[in-house]
Amino acid sequence: MGNHSTLTEFFLLGLSANAHVQALLFVLFLGIYLLTIMGNLMMLLVIRADSRLHTPMYFFLSHLSFVDLCFSSVTVPKMLENLLSQKKTISVEGCLAQVFFVFVTAGTEALLLSVMAYDRYAAICHPLLYGQIMSKQLYMHFVWGSWGLSFLDxxxxxxxxMNMVFCEAKVIHHYSCEMPSLLPLSCSDISKNLIALLCSTILHGLGTFLLVFLSYTRIISTILNINSTSGRSKAFSTCSAHLTAVTLYYGSGLLRHLMPNSGSLMELIFSVQYTVITPMLNPLIYSLKNKEVKAALKRTTEKYLQHIRG
Structure with missing residues (x-):
């Protein structure tokens, strides 16, 4: 870390400087973070406790819930600390660590969403062959491959x-450290960093989005060819929750990274949407739109209450 000897910390100035607004934001984001933790822990508990949910779809969903827990925990605690602090700083080492874990969690989430889209494609387009297509070995490889590829990236x-040299510029117009925010602060050659970031964006952004798009193109085509209205409705209901989660994540995430890195209000809003709001909404989306999850949640709650009474 000797290259960073000229600079030891950054200032995170992404949110309001008004003390009253900061207090309101602290309460708001603390509430969102607590809901995120409770919602995703609930999903993990219900999926683990109910044997009827031990299927590839819910195995993917359990990992998505775990990723959302980690994703939110990478950025929100530091944001909450800075909202209460007069000196809104983060060390260079802490900033790089945050960048690393943002890459891991955001990349894994994108890959998991694309894998879940393929799972829905197999279930709806090839229902009789679903068990053979989505074997345990395959879906385990999908999940651990998602984690491994994101970690490597x-x-x-x-x-x-870590080879970048940061000199005088040390203000990040954001509430967290992300690679697009760090690159303009370097006074050394960043051409290799830009190439690596471009490859990451293509892999985790456009690449996974293309897989999701192709899967849903086939899914929609298959659903439209179903003769009965009830059959179409049932088929669509099995993927509506995932489609909602994909729209929220990719919509805000891609817009954030396609916008110029200026610290504008819209840039911050899109960042908050995909790093803070989406991890909170995912368990709500899957529990409200999925009859199996609601039924499992009811069974788990009843068992827990019986255990307390007994």
């Missing part, structure tokens, strides 16, 4: 970032 980007 994060490692490459962060190793290159």
């Amino acid at each position: 994060a490692l490459i980007n962060i190793l290159l970032a």
